[in-house]
Amino acid sequence: MSDYQFADIENKWRTFWAENGTNKVVEDTTKPKYYVLDMFPYPSGAGLHVGHPLGYIASDVYARYKKLLGYNVLHPMGYDSFGLPAEQYAIQTGQHPRLTTENNIKRYRDQLDQMGFSFDWSREVRTSSPEYYKWTQWIFIQLFESWYNRKSQKAEPIATLVAAFEQSGNEGIDAESDFDQIFDAADWNSMTYEEQERVLQDYRLAYIADSWVNWCPALGTVLANDEMVNGVSERGGHPVEQKLMRQWSMRIKAYAERLITGLDQLDWSDAIKDIQRNWIGKSQGAMVKFQIENHTDCIEVFTTRPDTIFGVSFMVLAPEHPLVNQITTSTYQQEVEAYQKKAALKTERDRQADVKNISGQFTGAFAIHPFSGEKIQIWIGDYVLASYGTGAVMAVPCGDQRDWDFAKHFNLAIKNIFQDQDVSEGAYAEKDAILTDSDFLNGLSYQEASKLIIAQLEAQNLGKGKINYRLRDAIFSRQRYWGEPFPVYYQNGIPKMIDEQHLPIILPEVENYLPTADGEPPLGNAQQWAWDTTQNKVVSNQEINGTTIFPLELNTMPGWAGSSWYFLRYMDAQNNQEFASAEKMNYWKNVDLYIGGSEHGTGHLLYARFWTKFLFDRNFIQFDEPFQKMINQGMILGRSSFVYRIKDTQQFVSASMKNQYETLPLHVDISLVDNDKLDMDGFKKWRSDFANATFICEEDGTYLCGHEVEKMSKSKFNVQTPDELVAKFGADTLRMYEMFLGPVEQSKPWDTKGINGVHNFLRKVWRLFYAQDGSWRVTEDAPSKESLKTLHKTIKKTTEDLDRFSLNTCVSNYMICVNELTEQGCHSKSILQDFIVLLSPYAPHICEELWEKLGYEKGTASFQKFPAFNPEYLVESNYDYPVSINGKMRLKVNLPLTMNPKEIEEFILSYPDAQKWIDGQTPKKMIIVPGKIINIVL
């Protein structure tokens, strides 16, 4: 073989690896484990573009590196294969989503295979396969059968709660719950089954309830908060409205505190941790009760500034607040109702956009200040959200800008309770002022006053210290077809779980994927969708009798259900007894390294942590965080090319002259452009309307295109698929090039310009083994000192770089190494074989080939030991000292490293080249760091 025949080599090894199970991994307690995971891909119809594999390459490089270090590495891949796009496609074409999904997966698999990834495909999972979603349904049942005990700070079986209710009611229970009444054992035991179940729903971690949901009419489904961006759906940008619907929810709020504190132990970027903290939105403060004048009810408010209670000059309730109608006096009834109507008409989006417009309405009612006894006006205003806190605020205009604005607008009092602060122009929101005009809080700081006032509130039963979270319970129902069916049927309207042993409940066939005529979700179209409790199977809807055969749930689960636990299934993907065996999960434990985009910060990453903590609480797993370390790869952007058409003509002008004409830039397919030079013939053939195009070219006769960095998309003709590049340069080149582009975490434009350089590098590697005439060059000669130095320098750098995920500089090291070895004429087997092992994580195909050629057993390159670094080879006797004058590097002197600073100083002061700079002056100071630098200060 005379030249580097990458296509043959890569084909050969792909086949070999697949046939010999090279990447299969089994549990092995004699080795330390390491779990490297890529974020679950959704197999879209468009296939992979070069941006997708970036993370997979990074994880594959790292997984192969860890394997060489002696770890037993779990590196699996699978598909998050339920989801909206397949269903939307089904609605349009009538094709079953299962078929399109399967086709897409095939395409993904082909593309992944050609990249040479070391995935253990025997562990592949698909969320849409019944073998998998059987266990998603099973976990749902466990959540349904659990409640959150705040005393033990963990989830417990619902049976323990029922037992407690039977014993002594709910008074001694501290649970995460929406149930706010007190009952005793007698009350509980006298309730009917339905009544008891309704109570329990308020405690279960998976529960059904009427909730205000984000309803997206265009998609025909509800959306979770994280599936919305700026009031419209994340997918498609459709409008979203608030709607009260009976929905399944997950009581993720129970875990709010643990989801925050758990972040401290994780090796994630600050950006992602902040996004999660922000989303959970913890705020510390107090609940305060305000008595309403001439009324038995109280208004409860949540405030983070209980210290400012003497600055309260009015109260504001959300227009939807349940007390509004009761307290409004007849004088104001009309105005209040009008305002409520107006507020209700506004969409969430309008309310957000309308921040500047202050609006509100006095109710005519007054509250009594709990300490001063003063009368305080009660207003309603839409700047107070019904869904946060208690839906009511105590307004302290001197300390809160929104309250201040409201007070100014309606001419309400602004009482100043901050010493030496001016609040005439705006509120003073800092927490560093000393209180004044605040009765027993006078002279105190925020810290001291808050503590004291909370103690007083609690002593007088007027309120209590309280921590509030912004995080909402997660809506778990979707009105879609292509998702996991719930293992739930309804008996007299009460949801009941189907027994575990009858799972999975298989997604039924339907005639069409749209909602039914009477607005039921698509599963309402199914003919066979009823549960027979005697036969324990799904039967025809015709048979529903209300005694033994009942209707099944028509909603399906959201996309995040399957992806919240998939990393566990990889540990034991074929298990049909359990979701994964305890033994295997105890071996693999949680993911050591998770690579994926940062766009899942508030969705998948939060839900997966929630489910992990839940499974941990219930003793199903032994760890309570799923992903120990995470790296968020940057997005690869497209580099679009443009041609410039002169207005109203078919004449195109080259980029450098485009300003001399009135032009319209047009996207041109990047496959027609090389190095900004346009293939003019190809362009004419590209689209019929360009067939008669003429060009105004550069002097050398080429047409230069302009360019811009944009997201990769079909419409911009800037999509680069890995397929073409693999065909042209090989997978090893593409793998190395994607890493070479820059730090994994950074977003960067895709540009194939540099790929030749990386390809040439691999050819140079080949040339170390084979001469141009095809003869084998490797010798048994003892390596030279220089070559050993080059090799060990590279081992050291490679280790350091891989350990800190500097995957781009690592490629540079290899290049420097090969450049040096080439220059040295090194063909020593002992050097080259170590180098091959070093390089193999990046370029596995060529390394396997050369490894075999070196005479080793076929296909064993990835089972080698990472070469040991020997510092002895790097020991130097001399060092090229940079000599700075006043901190500026001026010259270099080569001196033995044995010289001490005094000897160096003497030498340098008499050194002719240095004297030119010293110019007869006496140095004020000499800084001499042996082995580093000499600095002469004049």
Add this chain to the structure above:
RNA sequence: GCGGAUGUGGUGAAAUUGGUAGACACGCUAGACUUAGGAUCUAGUGCCGAGAGGUGUGCGGGUUCGAGUCCCUCCAUCCGCACCA
């Protein structure tokens, strides 16, 4: 508005602990070779300058013998959150 990240040649970038700014690669320039190729080799390539030299890491300050790196102020771009009481 709040929080986070990023600003270095024509381009992608490197500089790990404060110690030679621009490694490595692309591109470009000049040359060699040649069965004209998207090949290979040699030399050069931050900017200004003929040169000596000057200057240079978003702007402006500071600490230091020495700052891309540490501190302060400001600017730009990107991302997240946003009437959250």
